[in-house]
Amino acid sequence: MTKVIVVGNGMVGYKFCEKLRSRSADIKIVVYGEEPRPAYDRVHLSSYFSGSTADDLLMAPLSWYDDNNIELHVGELVTEIDREKKEIKTHTGRRDNYDYLVLATGSSAFVPNVDGVERNGVFVYRTIEDLNQIASYAKKVKRGAVMGGGLLGLEAAKALLDLGLETHVVEFASRLMPRQIDDVGSEILSGKLAQLGIKVHTGKNTKRIAGNGKLEGLTFTDDTQLDIEILVISAGIRPRDELAKAANLEVHPRGGIVVNSFLETSDQSIFAIGEAASYNNMIYGLVAPGYDMADSVARQIAGDFSKQFTGFDMSTKLKLIGVDVASFGDPFGDNQQCIPIAFKDHRKGTYKRINISEDGKYLLGGILIGDASQYNLLHQMVMNRMPLPENPETLIIGNGSRSADSMDGVKGLPDSAQLCSCENVSKGEVIKQVRECEAKTLGDIKKATKACTGCGGCTPLVNDVIKLTLESMGHKVKKTICEHFDYSRQELFDIIKVKGVKTYEELLDAHGRGDGCEVCKPAVASLMASIWNEPILEQDTIQDTNDRFLANIQRGGTYSVVPRIAGGEITPSKLMAIGRIAQKYNLYTKITGGQRIDMFGARVEQLPDIWEELVAEGFESGHAYGKALRTIKSCVGSTWCRYGVQDSVSFAIFIEDRYKGLRAPHKLKGAVSGCIRECAEAQSKDFGVIATEKGWNLYVCGNGGARPQHAKLLVSDIDTETCIKYIDRFLMFYIKTADPLTRTATWLNKMEGGLEYLYDVVVNDSLGIGQELEEDMKKLIANYHCEWKKVVDDPALRSKFKHFVNSDEPDPTLEFVDMRGQRSPIDWNKK
Amino acid sequence: MEIAKDIRTYTPTLTEDVKVWFRAARVTDFPENGGACLRYKEHQIAVFNFARRNEWFACQNLCPHKMQMVLSRGMIGSLDGEPKVACPFHKKTFSLKTGECLNAEECSIAVFPVRIEDGYVHIGFAQ
Numbered sequence: 027m028t029k030v031i032v033v034g035n036g037m038v039g040y041k042f043c044e045k046l047r048s049r050s051a052d053i054k055i056v057v058y059g060e061e062p063r064p065a066y067d068r069v070h071l072s073s074y075f076s077g078s079t080a081d082d083l084l085m086a087p088l089s090w091y092d093d094n095n096i097e098l099h100v101g102e103l104v105t106e107i108d109r110e111k112k113e114i115k116t117h118t119g120r121r122d123n124y125d126y127l128v129l130a131t132g133s134s135a136f137v138p139n140v141d142g143v144e145r146n147g148v149f150v151y152r153t154i155e156d157l158n159q160i161a162s163y164a165k166k167v168k169r170g171a172v173m174g175g176g177l178l179g180l181e182a183a184k185a186l187l188d189l190g191l192e193t194h195v196v197e198f199a200s201r202l203m204p205r206q207i208d209d210v211g212s213e214i215l216s217g218k219l220a221q222l223g224i225k226v227h228t229g230k231n232t233k234r235i236a237g238n239g240k241l242e243g244l245t246f247t248d249d250t251q252l253d254i255e256i257l258v259i260s261a262g263i264r265p266r267d268e269l270a271k272a273a274n275l276e277v278h279p280r281g282g283i284v285v286n287s288f289l290e291t292s293d294q295s296i297f298a299i300g301e302a303a304s305y306n307n308m309i310y311g312l313v314a315p316g317y318d319m320a321d322s323v324a325r326q327i328a329g330d331f332s333k334q335f336t337g338f339d340m341s342t343k344l345k346l347i348g349v350d351v352a353s354f355g356d357p358f359g360d361n362q363q364c365i366p367i368a369f370k371d372h373r374k375g376t377y378k379r380i381n382i383s384e385d386g387k388y389l390l391g392g393i394l395i396g397d398a399s400q401y402n403l404l405h406q407m408v409m410n411r412m413p414l415p416e417n418p419e420t421l422i423i424g425n426g427s428r429s430a431d432s433m434d435g436v437k438g439l440p441d442s443a444q445l446c447s448c449e450n451v452s453k454g455e456v457i458k459q460v461r462e463c464e465a466k467t468l469g470d471i472k473k474a475t476k477a478c479t480g481c482g483g484c485t486p487l488v489n490d491v492i493k494l495t496l497e498s499m500g501h502k503v504k505k506t507i508c509e510h511f512d513y514s515r516q517e518l519f520d521i522i523k524v525k526g527v528k529t530y531e532e533l534l535d536a537h538g539r540g541d542g543c544e545v546c547k548p549a550v551a552s553l554m555a556s557i558w559n560e561p562i563l564e565q566d567t568i569q570d571t572n573d574r575f576l577a578n579i580q581r582g583g584t585y586s587v588v589p590r591i592a593g594g595e596i597t598p599s600k601l602m603a604i605g606r607i608a609q610k611y612n613l614y615t616k617i618t619g620g621q622r623i624d625m626f627g628a629r630v631e632q633l634p635d636i637w638e639e640l641v642a643e644g645f646e647s648g649h650a651y652g653k654a655l656r657t658i659k660s661c662v663g664s665t666w667c668r669y670g671v672q673d674s675v676s677f678a679i680f681i682e683d684r685y686k687g688l689r690a691p692h693k694l695k696g697a698v699s700g701c702i703r704e705c706a707e708a709q710s711k712d713f714g715v716i717a718t719e720k721g722w723n724l725y726v727c728g729n730g731g732a733r734p735q736h737a738k739l740l741v742s743d744i745d746t747e748t749c750i751k752y753i754d755r756f757l758m759f760y761i762k763t764a765d766p767l768t769r770t771a772t773w774l775n776k777m778e779g780g781l782e783y784l785y786d787v788v789v790n791d792s793l794g795i796g797q798e799l800e801e802d803m804k805k806l807i808a809n810y811h812c813e814w815k816k817v818v819d820d821p822a823l824r825s826k827f828k829h830f831v832n833s834d835e836p837d838p839t840l841e842f843v844d845m846r847g848q849r850s851p852i853d854w855n856k857k
Numbered sequence: 858m859e860i861a862k863d864i865r866t867y868t869p870t871l872t873e874d875v876k877v878w879f880r881a882a883r884v885t886d887f888p889e890n891g892g893a894c895l896r897y898k899e900h901q902i903a904v905f906n907f908a909r910r911n912e913w914f915a916c917q918n919l920c921p922h923k924m925q926m927v928l929s930r931g932m933i934g935s936l937d938g939e940p941k942v943a944c945p946f947h948k949k950t951f952s953l954k955t956g957e958c959l960n961a962e963e964c965s966i967a968v969f970p971v972r973i974e975d976g977y978v979h980i981g982f983a984q
Binding site for chain 1: 881882896907932938960
């Protein structure tokens with residue numbers, strides 16, 4: 027049996043194991059990693075400071091190595107290679123033989139030789155151990171700097187910012203990310219970073235790291251100073267080639283194990299991949315080329331010599347501290363004659379530059395800062411030498427309808443275009459899967475090709491290709507909700523309503539097939555709730571767990587409880603009631619974003635008891651667990667506020683009581699502000715009302731979340747009655763026509779005709795359905811009931827709330843830890 | 858910690874390996890087309906009454922993705938006819954026949970044979 031030893035268990039070493047194992051089940055794979063834990067995601071290291079744990083960052087859990095029959099030794103450094111005997115030796119004295127040796131030793135941080143570099147408070151940014159040291163030192167200090175304004179340096183700056191430090195970035199070159207972006211790009215990026223609280227100092231050469239024992243500041247060669255207490259050095263990388271060097275393998279004078287296009291070192295049984303390898307005088311310090319090398323070597327060892335490594339496009343797109351930065355092809359246009367076209371917007375903090383060939387025919391490269399949404403397409407245009415449109419500037423400033431544009435662009439891509447650079451999947455491969463292997467969904471493609479499973483950045487592009495291919499095959503790409511129903515949500519809405527279908531089973535028997543699934547069950551449950559508003563627990567097993575147990579499931583499997591506090595108004599005695607109940611059941615309490623109180627850590631069997639007490643105190647379900655109306659946030663308005671022009675609290679409570687319990691394709695949030703100052707943030711809600719001297723302004727289709735979008739003004743200066751009428755129509759129209767799990771903002775974005783059309787339907791009643799919508803809403807409101815009161819009063823329903831069917835014990839695996847005087851679930855990765 | 862680890866270790870069981878048929882609970886204790894969790898020794902087992910197919914299934918209650926004791930609260934359904942359960946946390950789905958993860962690269966879960974006798978649900982274990 028062939029035996030491969032891999033030295034180094036970083037991202038590339040891990041990827042090599044994955045690729046080799048997928049090609050051959052019988053090759054023996056043994057891995058030695060110097061770090062105490064298996065391979066983790068170094069690219070997203072800074073997320074360690076914003077909530078991720080070391081285990082979240084793992085490329086794969088330890089069990090993966092077992093499951094794949096890979097022998098992994100962590101915390102064991104390989105110190106010697108005996109090439110004659112084909113044997114390695116580790117620091118523990120262990121000897122091991124190989125047929126092939128793969129050096130994936132990675133790199134270490136480059137530390138420049140500056141006076142004072144040995145002081146306390148100076149760190150590098152490379153491993154989780156480095157991060158732990160930085161975090162513990164940062165507790166004692168307030169001001170920090172990162173030396174190095176490259177990609178990794180800015181990641182490190184994000185880490186310092188997350189640790190709560192005043193953060194500076196010091197860069198020797200005249201601009202940030204000198205290898206990727208130009209001076210103007212750097213200026214825009216610096217501006218964005220300044221807004222986030224990071225001060226950038228470019229053109230600074232550090233002369234001395236000053237201090238007395240511990241670090242006190244930096245002195246630069248221009249004799250200026252920067253007072254700081256912690257310094258993180260991220261000034262570049264040094265390939266880890268010492269093991270190779272000691273074994274007399276050829277290494278590059280500037281570092282790196284020299285390899286040929288087969289990634290072979292000067293010994294044919296030894297390969298080098300990733301940042302440790304030097305190909306064609308170049309070190310590839312990104313993960314994508316590392317994966318490409320891993321793939322090539324895995325193929326060769328498995329007997330496929332068709333794929334050589336011949337360099338790698340270093341185009342990159344990333345989110346740095348929340349700011350899009352992308353650089354592709356020839357970003358500076360200094361390799362060929364070219365004409366740059368640039369667009370910069372200081373106000374929004376965006377910069378877009380493309381370099382086109384002198385004859386105006388081709389795109390050569392470019393830079394995007396602040397908004398890199400066109401990256402995939404532009405990058406593909408460069409890689410595939412696609413002809414430019416007549417007015418190339420439209421590529422970066424757009425000409426109105428963007429979605430249509432991007433589809434045209436996707437059509438124009440040649441089959442060789444690489445869609446997923448992490449897993450090297452081409453457009454042709456995706457098309458082949460769809461045409462010949464019956465792949466129909468993104469899920470099918472992920473399974474078949476692994477596309478979109480790395481960074482996920484190519485997902486929209488892959489989706490477009492699937493859709494276009496299906497369409498070209500004559501499939502009507504119909505939005506059916508899943509394999510069990512050939513209908514869209516809107517069609518199911520009509521079927522249920524017109525035929526009077528009351529149960530899921532009835533619907534599946536008459537209009538579907540198979541046994542249903544986790545997609546159609548809750549979608550139908552939501553539809554039936556939106557149409558009939560009957561108690562949802564009559565069909566408890568088609569509900570998502572939150573709806574089934576009328577509470578929000580949280581880490582560990584306990585639930586959180588949110589009573590309704592309409593408009594955020596609550597009496598002192600009700601506040602005390604919540605306090606008493608939370609204390610009695612030892613629940614963690616927190617104020618929510620919607621002006622209510624969330625109580626966490628309730629075991630499933632405790633929920634009815636907790637609610638019995640809440641109901642007795644006059645509380646009702648807050649529907650925080652449902653795709654339903656959540657809260658109407660309010661500011662205090664004209665009753666107390668000296669600026670208020672209307673009574674926003676009373677109106678908010680009125681609206682919340684009117685629509686409470688209303689189920690919809692997704693959650694719904696509203697707000698009412700008492701004046702133009704907008705303290706209730708109504709313009710970030712699905713529907714928001716802002717008081718004016720003459721009445722109310724109604725805004726619709728805003729949301730926070732991953733892609734925040736401001737609500738749009740639908741009508742101004744309307745009276746209360748009209749305002750309610752329009753909200754009734756708006757909500758009912760949304761409930762009827764939106765796809766499952768689509769918020770109002772996305773619904774509007776996809777609506778043909780957009781806001782104007784919505785205005786016509788809601789205000790001008792262009793479809794003639796205004797009255798019908800209002801009446802449907804009236805029926806729903808008349809059918810309101812508190813779901814929790816029903817459970818509390820019904821012993822049969824109550825008995826469903828238990829963990830074991832054959833014991834009254836609670837789940838014995840629940841574990842909690844103390845956090846700031848309250849309890850929290852144990853981190854789920856520590857289990 | 859050792860004990861805790863043990864609770865999270867399951868041995869999948871084939872019908873021919875069954876040594877113990879554990880009488881778990883009455884048929885009527887389980888919701889139609891849904892699941893409930895039962896305790897056998899220190900183990901937690903999710904049992905599903907797939908009334909639509911007139912079949913019963915049992916598997917480990919632990920979802921291997923984030924190690925949560927929760928599969929019994931998941932929705933059941935089918936994928937091309939293969940019966941499956943979806944974890945309520947992140948909707949990883951597992952075959953109720955083979956235990957294989959159907960929509961991600963998670964480990965498989967252990968499944969156990971189920972027998973209905975005298976109105977009681979029995980689960981088969983190798984030990």
